[in-house]
Amino acid sequence: MDKRSKFFVILSGAAFTAALLFFALSSKKTPSEVGIETLTVSPEANTKTNANPPTPAKAPLLSNEEQTRLQTLDEILKSKNDNDPRLDQLFQHLSTGIKLAMEKRYQDFAREDRNGRGTIVFLISREITSAEDIQFLKSVYEEAPCTNMDGCSAAPSNDPHHSGVENTSLNYPQLVGLYQIEKTIRNNPQAFSDSAQRAALLDLLSKAKLFPVQSVQNRASTILSLIPNP
Amino acid sequence: MRTFNATFVATILLSLSLVSLSSSASPVKYDSGVPSDIQAQMEADLGFMNQIQGNGQTNFHQQIFGAVSGAQYKNFFESRIKKIGLNDCGNPNAVACVIPMMGSNKMWLTQNFIKFSHPQIARLMVVYHESRHSEIAHGNWPHDTCPTPFLDANGHDMKSIWTGASLAGEPACDSTQLGSYGSSTILLKNVAMYCTNCGDKVKMDADLYATDQLGRIDRPDVKQAMINDFHGQAK
Numbered sequence: 214m215d216k217r218s219k220f221f222v223i224l225s226g227a228a229f230t231a232a233l234l235f236f237a238l239s240s241k242k243t244p245s246e247v248g249i250e251t252l253t254v255s256p257e258a259n260t261k262t263n264a265n266p267p268t269p270a271k272a273p274l275l276s277n278e279e280q281t282r283l284q285t286l287d288e289i290l291k292s293k294n295d296n297d298p299r300l301d302q303l304f305q306h307l308s309t310g311i312k313l314a315m316e317k318r319y320q321d322f323a324r325e326d327r328n329g330r331g332t333i334v335f336l337i338s339r340e341i342t343s344a345e346d347i348q349f350l351k352s353v354y355e356e357a358p359c360t361n362m363d364g365c366s367a368a369p370s371n372d373p374h375h376s377g378v379e380n381t382s383l384n385y386p387q388l389v390g391l392y393q394i395e396k397t398i399r400n401n402p403q404a405f406s407d408s409a410q411r412a413a414l415l416d417l418l419s420k421a422k423l424f425p426v427q428s429v430q431n432r433a434s435t436i437l438s439l440i441p442n443p
Numbered sequence: 444m445r446t447f448n449a450t451f452v453a454t455i456l457l458s459l460s461l462v463s464l465s466s467s468a469s470p471v472k473y474d475s476g477v478p479s480d481i482q483a484q485m486e487a488d489l490g491f492m493n494q495i496q497g498n499g500q501t502n503f504h505q506q507i508f509g510a511v512s513g514a515q516y517k518n519f520f521e522s523r524i525k526k527i528g529l530n531d532c533g534n535p536n537a538v539a540c541v542i543p544m545m546g547s548n549k550m551w552l553t554q555n556f557i558k559f560s561h562p563q564i565a566r567l568m569v570v571y572h573e574s575r576h577s578e579i580a581h582g583n584w585p586h587d588t589c590p591t592p593f594l595d596a597n598g599h600d601m602k603s604i605w606t607g608a609s610l611a612g613e614p615a616c617d618s619t620q621l622g623s624y625g626s627s628t629i630l631l632k633n634v635a636m637y638c639t640n641c642g643d644k645v646k647m648d649a650d651l652y653a654t655d656q657l658g659r660i661d662r663p664d665v666k667q668a669m670i671n672d673f674h675g676q677a678k
Contacts, residue, residue, distance in 0.1 A: 293484065295563040296491055296645045328560045335644055358605070362536055362559040369607055370536035373615035374586075375569055376603040377655045379536060382561045383604065385651075392647055426605040428655070431597055 273310040273317075283314055290329050304336045309345065312337055316349050324356075324365040331385035338393035347413040350390045354420040354429075359383045384426050391421060391432040398439050411443065469493075470521060474528040477552065484557050485527065488567050493517040497637040503672045504633040507626050511637040516630075520570070523577045524550045538569045541576040543583050550574065564634070564648040568627050568656070575623040584623050589616040590661055601658065616661040620669050624659040631656070632673050 275283070282303050289297045307315075319333040334353060337346055359365035362379060370379065381388060394414070397404045405414045418440075421433035469489050473482050497511025509515040530551035532540035538555050541547065550573055556566065576583045591611040593601045601610045610616070617624040631653035635646045660666040 293563060294487065295648065296642050298642060300644055301642045326560045328562045332644065335647065369604055371603055371607050372534040372536055373603045373610055373613040375537065376607065377659060378565050378569055378652060380604040381652055381655045382565055388651055392651060427599055
């Protein structure tokens with residue numbers, strides 16, 4: 214086969230691939246085209262235990278742009294790419310409405326979706342701006358602890374080799390919330406100087422200190438020691 | 444004609460991007476029994492590591508990995524792991540392992556690699572921890588037996604997991620910063636401190652998991668040297 218023939222064989226293969234891709238993409242309908250409500254749940258949601266059945270949620274009124282952002286969050290979580298730059302680009306300065314929608318997402322996720330749930334806690338605790346934010350975070354410490362990555366109510370595994378990683382992932386949402394609160398206080402000791410917010414934060418931390426996992430309790434104690442008396 | 448030209452250009456660009464994608468995949472060989480979705484996740488995770496950029500590193504990191512840089516991490520992994528297979532690693536909750544008697548340069552992944560919802564940095568921590576165990580020249584960096592009693596900074600018994608058995612007497616510690624726990628702790632702490640193209644979540648995760656792994660260093664002087672290293676006071 215001469216060079217020219219080889220070129221055309223390669224070109225034909227590429228064109229065929231392109232045609233297949235084009236067909237696949239053009240035949241994929243968007244959620245709105247197939248009439249699906251844009252407030253979809255994670256693909257992993259409801260496939261496992263959900264020991265925290267959501268309270269009847271008031272569907273927050275979201276702008277089209279906010280609904281698109283929530284869909285983007287689902288895409289990011291599904292991709293398992295935690296370094297997706299959109300987490301920092303699109304999820305700062307969040308409105309109350311989108312935070313409420315994200316909290317509903319949290320409840321919809323299976324309890325075993327530790328990274329999904331922890332990511333929601335991360336996004337909300339990164340910028341605590343209201344009593345509702347603190348209330349949501351407090352509820353995270355009122356959950357029953359997850360005992361096994363394979364099923365949050367299952368008997369714990371006992372592999373000492375990588376149990377540290379497992380223990381951190383099991384308590385990931387709880388640890389993430391405290392990590393962000395500590396970071397906020399260390400960066401700005403006056404962050405919770407408002408008396409109502411301070412009281413709510415102390416209430417949250419007292420719940421975290423009661424969470425029956427030593428690593429969570431230790432971190433809550435550290436944060437409490439950082440909060441000056443009024 | 445214009446449409447044809449556009450299609451032609453798009454086709455050429457697509458071909459080039461496909462060639463580019465295939466050349467960026469790791470040279471690690473997967474056994475035929477490794478499901479494609481596990482391979483894809485491993486490649487995605489390694490791909491993330493391989494593009495990391497940093498603006499500094501600690502002395503211990505320099506000693507083990509070199510600079511905080513995707514090229515260094517790629518070289519570290521690929522010079523140790525040549526093949527990847529599927530195994531249960533002898534534990535229902537394992538994610539990955541190296542089994543020296545089944546080939547030191549082979550890493551085994553389990554179904555949990557994609558089944559369990561660990562953050563990406565946690566999966567990578569296990570992968571880099573296990574790759575350290577592939578080094579025959581260092582006896583595969585065996586773990587140290589945790590002392591009895593083995594207590595945390597607050598005087599509490601260190602447990603396997605929060606409901607689990609004590610780690611005291613278990614081969615689940617390191618007495619040197621160069622072992623698997625030590626090196627993966629140093630890796631993650633440096634990612635948290637110096638990665639310039641990591642998002643806030645990745646940096647937080649790296650810090651969280653590194654802080655936990657530091658607890659597996661059972662010699663107080665070594666642990667203090669690591670803490671000093673992280674704060675730029677290494678001697």
